[in-house]
Amino acid sequence: MACSKETLINHGVKICPSPQTQGRGLFTTRSFKIGDTIIEEQPLFSCQFSWNYAYGYSACDFCMRPLETAEENVRRLTANADIILPHPECDETDKSSHIICSQCAVTYCSIECKDHAWNQYHKTLCCNMLGGNPNHPLEKLNEAWKKMHYPPETSTIMLLARILATFIQRIDREELKCQLMSLCHHTANEEDTIAHKLLGSEFESQLELLRDLSIKALGRPETDEFLTPQGFRSLIALIGRNGQGIGTSAFSVWVRKVSENDIDPTTDSLIDTIYQEMEKESGDFLNNEGSALFAVQSACNHSCEPNSISSFPFSNHTVALVASKDLQEGEEIFISYLDECVLSRSRHSRRKFLEENYLFHCNCSRCQLEVDEPDMTSDDEESMEDD
Template sequence: MAGYEIRIANCKKGKSLFATKQYEQGDVILEEDPLVSCQFAWNAAYRYLACDHCMRPLETPEQNVRRLSCKPDIVLPHSNCYESNLENVTTCDHCGVLYCCESCKQQAYVIYHRSLCHDISDVQHPVMVLLEAWKQMHYPPETTNILLLVRILAYIQQSPDPTAAAAKIKQFCHRTVNEDAELVHKLLGDQFTDQLNTLRELTANVISGDHIQQFLTPDGFCTLMALIGTNGQGIGTSPLAMWVNNVLELTMSDDERQQLDLFIDKLYQYVEEESGTFLNTEGSGLYQLQSSCNHSCVPNAESSFPYGNHRLQLKALKTIMPGDEICISYLDECSLQRSRHSRQKELAQNYLFVCWCERCSAQSSQPDCTSEEDMSDEEVDADD
């Protein structure tokens, strides 16, 4: 029996996730696969090979670190600490995209791929034209991908009940403006009007039909863009990170542990020198349950991807009592450590709300500009 329920917290928050039983720190609250997910466009362009459906990396930890560090002679010890299962890799019979297994291939075809299958070597195909246009508009670091939006449309189109599927998508928060605070999502500002029109037209060239026509109007397209911007959950998978986590669990002597720690530190140094901090196969997905979790700057739960694919796990960070709202952080660890003003600014741009969680409320007396980053932003705005 589920230990949670979705209900309306208040008119501003909308749907929220609440505990119906007690959870202790480390307890798994839920696991779920997304309705659809997609690797980021530039991430794929930089040769992060992944299953086109579940985003499982399609390289071993050793292959991964060799590519990221450009050191082809690196040999990882304890290679048995990570099961790659690359012998099950398969391809679409028509377009050749890669899948980690036959099951993912079949699921993709049934859910969305039948509508989108195309010759990936044909740069003039509507999907490739759309993808290239998106890449030229949105450089790394990416936060979403136009193909996630396209897969949502294909999911509706291919559903046995397209009307119900469209209604399910509409249940996600898809507002484009927060009227109370006069906030507009950063993807939808006036300066992006021409870009949005271009993307909408190119998307309509990729997929169309009676059941999705409502999402291809100017207003409908904006709501879908806001949906993937506000509800798209970031996904990160890394064979190197999973290998590191697994080897650190091994039993060994203090001397062996010290040598291993030094070796791992050196690996990450090599990778950072060559590839910077972008180590993971990255993308985003649309999760029905997890998307009901609201933000808090003092979250009591967090999402992770322990299986090395797009299956999400939500775990308790502290004791959660029956009736407590289950909250996650929409900000990464670095942003979470910044000032109240900095946090609220990022949340307003990306998620269209002003945060007044217990931490923000307690810090309400802080000045509205406290971080060096925000000072720099204001100086740039003044120069303009």
């Protein structure tokens, strides 16, 4: 989705200053009913997490659509090769459309995704991709990142590599630069703090190592300004602050299709059993997971009482912003930066998490309503109850 001012208004939204955050926010230009899709947007950039890829989670290298069938997905995550899923018509994975890059063996879900990737960044990264020469700077860059950023993952250095490769390939670089710079503005101290959060306590030396490897892999005249110490820190801060998590799963699509069509109520117990076995074998890491940068959705501010939710209805990197409450014209659109578990915790716990991970003090309507709550985490409260 293009992000010109006219296009945004035509889609029922606009980006303008937010009175709550003193920064920018996303506002409605017309009313929406609960359940309405406010916008659908494809990212500027997206990329699967490095460890997620290394552990065999199979996704299109461009759009992150699952490449496994639902049955293959279940068998891998349960370590049970005997599971047979009924209703194969509910499986959306079409292996006949998959295509492999002949030069580096990267796999895409379709020729369209292959062409999009080639024209955006893959022409530069091809033959330097993961699994190739272990001594190539790009491979060293990815391995260095993995040693600094263990699961659960929140970002990937390969997203930054795609940004740099795109700058090398793009003709209209100023337009792309304006899009990136519009995502957020940080002070030097904020950028240091964000880099610290991503990389750990020894981030200064780690950041310089990543920058050096990035220069060796993707240093070109077109990328010079992003590979200075300040420019590189800014890019790390940008992907750290603005990265939107993506999760796709062939099995979850199959489950949704079975449920939507009421095909076979007897499968409910099978689904429950499979999820239990997957959790036992694979823990919480059930999806193809990655990160993306969105020009419009990234303008949404956080609220602990959101009026909208982000979802990925097409099982790829396209995000849909859906109203979870009725919205009036001129109302600010809020999403939650917290998952359901953290969102259910105490005010102090929520604000502590947001401060540590997003560098702001939440003063949303819910936090103001709960202002008289004691300053203790939910874990503290549970400990007091147990005593």
